[in-house]
Amino acid sequence: MAGWERKQTDVEKGIVIPDDWPGYPLDLFTFPEHYSEDLDCVYIPHGVIMDRIERLARNIMDDLGDHDIVVLCVLKGGYQFCADLVDCIKVLCCNSNKTLPMRVDFIRLKSYLNDQSTEDLHIEGAENLSALSGKNVLIVEAIVDTGKTMKALLDHVEAFKPKMIKVAGLLVKRVASKTGYLPDYVGFEISNRFVVGYALDYNEYFRDLNHICVISDSGKQKYKI
Incomplete structure (x- = not known):
């Protein structure tokens, strides 16, 4: 896509969308009418998301194929990414000489208030790990x-002594307070x-959008708590 960069020498970063990327005008896409005044642009169209997930699934198969894995889906925002990633892996298993038996489990993290990440991290479902x-x-x-939430989750999961941990992250933000943590597979x-x-929310709204969009200031005010 115009304006996007795929770094062949730094592939773990995935597709790099530059700071000056304006996104696409809303009138080029379909989305729920009730959000018509609440969005600035379509940032990543649904079709592009799906293509990238297929590539991530292939990378995961190359690395982990012929191993049994437990897929730990981080709710709520990760449910759509997880479902689509698992579906892509299942298709590859049917059309490959490798297989990847999967169990899927779920954990819920909550650390946001409105559009700000907080230090107060809640982990639900941790007792089942x-x-x-x-x-x-x-x-x-x-x-x-920032990576702080993921590092806290990794510390928590490691306490249960798994054999191996890998992380797939659809989006990674460039933020000044970043810990330096980067997932193994980045969209x-x-x-x-x-x-x-694409299941990412603002106070539980917008999960029903297919595309990844930038919320407008008026949208933030409308759904603020």
């Missing part, structure tokens, strides 16, 4: 910004803008 002991774990998260590296859609 004893089943990860000795297993190969693939954590699937929709977005990583897109994006600027520090608050994005919604």
Whole structure:
């Protein structure tokens, strides 16, 4: 796509979307009418998301094929990415000489208030992670910004002594306060803008958008708590 960069020498960053990327005008796409005044632009169209996820699935198959894995989906924002990633892996398993038996489990993290990440991290479902002991774990998260939340989750999961942990992140933000943490599989590296859609929310709204969009200031005020 015009204006986007795929760094062949630094592929772990995924597709790098520059800070000056304006996104696409809303009138080029379809989306729920009730959000017509609440969005600035379509940042990443749904079709591009799906193409990138297919590539991530191939990379995961290349690395982890013929191993049993537990896919740990981080809710709520990661449910759509996880479902589509698992579907892509299942298709590859049917058309490849490799196989990747998967179990899927879920954990919920909550650290945002409105559009700000807070230090108050809530982990729900943590009591069920004893089943990860000795297993190969693939954590699937929709977005990583500072990396603090993911590092806290990794510390928590490591306490259950899994055999291996890998992380797939659809979006990684470029933020000044970043810890330096980067997932093993990255879909897109994006600027520090608050994005919604594709199950990413703002106070539980916008999960029903297919595209990843930038929320407008009026949208933030409308759904602020």
